[in-house]
Amino acid sequence: MKSERQLRLYMVINPVPFNSFEDHEAALFIHLHELVEQSIEQGEDPRAMIEDYLGITCPAGESPEDIAAFLTGTWAMEKAMWDLRDNWANLDPSLPEDSIMYGGLAREDALSIFQEVTLKSYLESLSTILDS
Numbered sequence: 123m124k125s126e127r128q129l130r131l132y133m134v135i136n137p138v139p140f141n142s143f144e145d146h147e148a149a150l151f152i153h154l155h156e157l158v159e160q161s162i163e164q165g166e167d168p169r170a171m172i173e174d175y176l177g178i179t180c181p182a183g184e185s186p187e188d189i190a191a192f193l194t195g196t197w198a199m200e201k202a203m204w205d206l207r208d209n210w211a212n213l214d215p216s217l218p219e220d221s222i223m224y225g226g227l228a229r230e231d232a233l234s235i236f237q238e239v240t241l242k243s244y245l246e247s248l249s250t251i252l253d254s
Contacts, residue, residue, distance in 0.1 A: 175245035
């Protein structure tokens with residue numbers, strides 16, 4: 123992770139370091155589901171947020187599962203996953219573990235940013251993915 127945007131998009135809490143892109147991808151999909159659930163619990167409309175930030179119609183149902191599944195299939199999310207796959211393919215294992223896990227930020231700073239991630243901030247970061 124080389125930027126705050128990437129940190130917001132790709133960082134997840136996991137008890138052990140990932141060994142592969144596929145493990146990281148699966149954890150991200152769980153994280154997205156949790157963000158959608160939190161958004162609904164806070165009285166937000168995640169479908170409307172997806173439409174506003176990504177500029178697409180969200181025909182998903184009302185359940186967090188449907189909304190998260192729709193979000194994972196969007197072009198922006200697919201692009202984000204391709205970028206993450208490229209990062210895994212180009213991973214330099216000689217870098218210090220903290221640099222790999224926290225994008226060169228101090229662990230405390232990275233965790234602080236992660237703890238502030240909401241569906242809104244996630245979608246804000248995701249909406250810029252096509253610009254990169």
